[in-house]
Amino acid sequence: MNIGKPIQIIFFIILALLISSFLLLIDHVSPIAGIAELISSGFLTHYGLMATLNDTIPLLIVAVAIIIPFVAKFWNIGGQGQYIFGSIFATWIGLELAGSLPVALLITVAIIFAFIGGALWAIPPTLMKIYFGTNEIITTLMMNFIAVYFLDYMTIGPMEGALAKITHVPSSAPIPTPDLLPHIGGVSTGIFLALAIAIIIFLLLRYTNFGYELKLIGSSVDAAKYSGASLRRDLLLSMVLSGGIAGIAGMIQVFGITTVLLPQVFSDITTSFGYVGIPVALVASLNPLITIISAFFFSGILNGAYAMEISFGIPIDLVITIYGLMMFFAVIGVMINLGKIFRRPRAK
Numbered sequence: 001m002n003i004g005k006p007i008q009i010i011f012f013i014i015l016a017l018l019i020s021s022f023l024l025l026i027d028h029v030s031p032i033a034g035i036a037e038l039i040s041s042g043f044l045t046h047y048g049l050m051a052t053l054n055d056t057i058p059l060l061i062v063a064v065a066i067i068i069p070f071v072a073k074f075w076n077i078g079g080q081g082q083y084i085f086g087s088i089f090a091t092w093i094g095l096e097l098a099g100s101l102p103v104a105l106l107i108t109v110a111i112i113f114a115f116i117g118g119a120l121w122a123i124p125p126t127l128m129k130i131y132f133g134t135n136e137i138i139t140t141l142m143m144n145f146i147a148v149y150f151l152d153y154m155t156i157g158p159m160e161g162a163l164a165k166i167t168h169v170p171s172s173a174p175i176p177t178p179d180l181l182p183h184i185g186g187v188s189t190g191i192f193l194a195l196a197i198a199i200i201i202f203l204l205l206r207y208t209n210f211g212y213e214l215k216l217i218g219s220s221v222d223a224a225k226y227s228g229a230s231l232r233r234d235l236l237l238s239m240v241l242s243g244g245i246a247g248i249a250g251m252i253q254v255f256g257i258t259t260v261l262l263p264q265v266f267s268d269i270t271t272s273f274g275y276v277g278i279p280v281a282l283v284a285s286l287n288p289l290i291t292i293i294s295a296f297f298f299s300g301i302l303n304g305a306y307a308m309e310i311s312f313g314i315p316i317d318l319v320i321t322i323y324g325l326m327m328f329f330a331v332i333g334v335m336i337n338l339g340k341i342f343r344r345p346r347a348k
Contacts, residue, residue, distance in 0.1 A: 012333035042304025050186035058249040060295035062277035065245035072217040078140030080274025081147030082118035086247020089117030091261040118247020126239040172261035181256040188256030202288040
């Protein structure tokens with residue numbers, strides 16, 4: 001990542017803050033007080049920092065997962081569905097085996113099942129792309145909708161918990177406390193797994209033949225074919241890894257934060273890690289290590305924005321708007337090359 005890109009990102013984030021300030025003024029909130037609350041509650045207070053770190057974990061894992069096929073310009077927009085199926089598989093195995101296995105072994109098995117669940121959900125759109133040329137943006141996106149409604153069915157049907165039947169609030173039974181991921185200082189130990197995944201995928205893409213072939217496919221399909229790369233194998237493997245890792249994020253969220261399987265709401269940005277992970281990965285220029293910083297930053301901005309809602313009574317829609325502005329302009333800062341965008345075309 002060259003020096004120009006961080007400067008561009010900072011410039012556009014400041015621009016987003018200026019627009020957010022105008023929106024706060026319309027709602028009769030001091031922009032200085034509002035932005036100070038956003039930064040303080042997202043990054044500087046103990047409670048806010050712990051919440052930010054916990055939100056960073058699934059967001060980081062999903063963003064890193066999305067990077068793998070993105071490198072080959074295979075646009076996996078289905079991270080949300082893969083995340084959901086990973087959480088379903090992990091919760092099911094966790095409830096079935098709770099108390100019958102040592103905690104470390106149960107968590108390991110849950111991670112494996114989460115990987116399988118996410119990977120299985122990633123395979124159909126990949127095969128459709130490979131064999132029929134179907135647009136993967138459409139198919140992976142549509143798979144998200146199926147996953148969301150299937151999760152709704154599971155939380156009010158086969159996996160509905162006893163408490164949910166009484167309260168009529170959809171959820172599974174809770175994972176028993178002894179089988180949950182432990183916390184250190186209020187932060188789920190899943191953070192270590194998230195960091196390990198980011199480092200491993202960075203090394204995989206940077207130093208392996210598989211990573212080289214994915215980059216070659218992304219640069220030129222013809223060059224990749226000429227070099228002997230197997231496009232079908234590489235794309236399928238990249239999506240299996242992507243979906244599986246996104247599934248692990250779902251397991252970490254259940255075993256580390258929520259303790260129960262909850263339905264997803266399309267409009268709830270706090271549970272839409274598969275969607276939010278896309279701009280997080282783009283802001284990091286598809287670099288898994290820089291994604292650590294990107295995920296942490298946007299998790300802090302989200303928590304700070306929600307704190308603004310509580311402190312100043314601003315509408316939730318404005319909170320989400322401010323968060324969206326931050327993401328939108330940060331991505332602009334990475335993707336726009338001002339010299340290329342505004343360069344005058346040569347006369348023919």
